[in-house]
Amino acid sequence: TMARCYHELSPTKSWRMFSWFGYVGPFVLMMFYIPIAGWLVSGITRLNKKVCATNQEVIEFQPQIKTCLKNAKEEIKKVSRSLECFTDFVAKKQTDCKESFKKNLPSKIILSILKIPAKRLITIIEIVLAIKKFLK
Numbered sequence: 001t002m003a004r005c006y007h008e009l010s011p012t013k014s015w016r017m018f019s020w021f022g023y024v025g026p027f028v029l030m031m032f033y034i035p036i037a038g039w040l041v042s043g044i045t046r047l048n049k050k051v052c053a054t055n056q057e058v059i060e061f062q063p064q065i066k067t068c069l070k071n072a073k074e075e076i077k078k079v080s081r082s083l084e085c086f087t088d089f090v091a092k093k094q095t096d097c098k099e100s101f102k103k104n105l106p107s108k109i110i111l112s113i114l115k116i117p118a119k120r121l122i123t124i125i126e127i128v129l130a131i132k133k134f135l136k
Contacts, residue, residue, distance in 0.1 A: 002026075
């Protein structure tokens, strides 16, 4: 031990009085570290209990989460079906409007006007007004 080293290796007896530090030092050090080790063990066991309790709550809550997710999936499917129906309806109405617009002579004239640049627009408007007066 450290205390015994002072007795055997010291050249004079004056160093032997420090041998008690070799006995007392480790005890004081262990008196400091034993409570800290106890706190660590206590904290780990408390943390383990909290983790186990949290895991139990999650396990108990898991069926509710599954049913909520299942309901959400069903609602998403319903919404997607509704959107598909709506887009089909809008596409059908759009084609119907285009067909009826193409059959009408004034609408054909309006479509041709919209395709022409702005410089010729004034003359086309005058032509359309003249046709309108002629039809009356």
